[in-house]
Amino acid sequence: MLLALNPLVSPDPGLFIWSTVAFVLLFFLLSKFAWKPIVKALDERERSIEDALAKAEIAKEELAKLTNENEQLLKQARGERDEILKEAKILKDRIVHDAKSLAQAESSRMIEKARQEINNQKVAALEDIKSQVATLSLDIATKILRKQFEDHKKQQALVTDLLERIELN
Numbered sequence: 001m002l003l004a005l006n007p008l009v010s011p012d013p014g015l016f017i018w019s020t021v022a023f024v025l026l027f028f029l030l031s032k033f034a035w036k037p038i039v040k041a042l043d044e045r046e047r048s049i050e051d052a053l054a055k056a057e058i059a060k061e062e063l064a065k066l067t068n069e070n071e072q073l074l075k076q077a078r079g080e081r082d083e084i085l086k087e088a089k090i091l092k093d094r095i096v097h098d099a100k101s102l103a104q105a106e107s108s109r110m111i112e113k114a115r116q117e118i119n120n121q122k123v124a125a126l127e128d129i130k131s132q133v134a135t136l137s138l139d140i141a142t143k144i145l146r147k148q149f150e151d152h153k154k155q156q157a158l159v160t161d162l163l164e165r166i167e168l169n
Contacts, residue, residue: 149155 148158
């Protein structure tokens, strides 16, 4: 009874048949023309997503590899920098040491040259003093002898005394 009262709930057999025929026809047409392209498009989409994921994985691996290579290059560059700094320090120390040695050698040479110059000046001064002393001595002796020989009797007495002292063999 309930079914007779509500026409929407009880289907009409003609409507049911035509709906079934339309559904089967639509299903046939869709399976013939639409399902294969849709499935093919979905498969292509799935493959493209898988390819994109594979490429992303490859890119991720390459990025990790490049990062690793970059770290290795940085480590190598730091090592080379440290080596260059070490060599520069050694070179600087050697240059400073060589400069000190050269300065010490030069100062020693200059001191020795100054000593030689002082000795040469000292010798020259002593020679000059000796020369002046000899000249003064001769001048004094000359003056004394002139004073001594002014008197003719004294000269005669000196000559006689000297002749007596000379021994003849």
